[in-house]
Amino acid sequence: MVVTHGDCDGIISAYLYIKHFMKDMWPSHVTVVFTQPWRANLDLVRGLQKVVEEVVLLDLALSSELVKEILSMSGSLRRVAVVDHHVSSLEFVGQVLSSTSGNVRVVCERTQSCPRLIVNSLRISPNPYERLLVDVADVCEGGEASSLDVARIADVIKLSIARDPGDYDFMNYLLNLIMRNKDVETDELVNRRYRTAKFLLSRLLKQLGENALSYRNVVKITTLTLPESRIFAGLLGVGTTELARMYKSDVVLVRKEEDKVVVTVRTLTDKALRICREIARVGRGRFGGHAEAASATLPELDLQKVADLIVDVMHSVRESPIQRKSNA
């Protein structure tokens, strides 16, 4: 069983791993479970209700809940492998290794994408198609595109899954396409989803741009109402990233949800996570994410109060002396 993150680099990770290490078992003897980090432990347990000999966890940030399940299942399995590129996983590696026997392999390093880590650490020599997909995964995770081809394929995969991040059938469909070396760009179903998302994204960028206000040239703050957030669901993260690129400025999106305010931060340097931590601290909420792309959730507050809070925080969080490009 392969349990992987339901996103662009998670799909490509599953492809690379299965192709190189489970080729004979594909497709009839491999179950692929797509999940999200916050519910990976639940989906892992559910997957284990079938007869499973080997479990591979890919591109899933380790948490204490997930580690607990890994430890409890490892005794009854032939082999367990964990491959992840999130910085936050590093602190759990020691715990997993010291509490399990030799059948558990853990590869955790900070890299741009999980496929990049698979190729580097599991000693794969990728063919040109695989190399292209690893580059695509890097771009999906915020890296610079090395060619137009790579940028286009990354755009197609990322946007075609963005609208419905819980549609795991579609992710399986994508995985099957690339397992069979099919061109994702010309596939009809993928294309239809991509074009819808692309259209909505252009409308979203227009709306975000119209609502954006510049605060003392430090940051652009933009807002969406609840109905607008619903229309553009699934694209808000991508849209905020895109806006920061367009403006070459730090961007903060503030929007209302049912009973809370969600703040999405994209920064040109690695300030976003620290800003969100501070916003969450002052606003008594929660936060999470990557160095340059993070978000915070606050109990319901007046949007103007949140905007004032953000400006204060942006002033107090100074540039970090170490500026990295990677957002792993």
Ligand SMILES: [Mn+2]
């Ligand atoms: Mn991922």
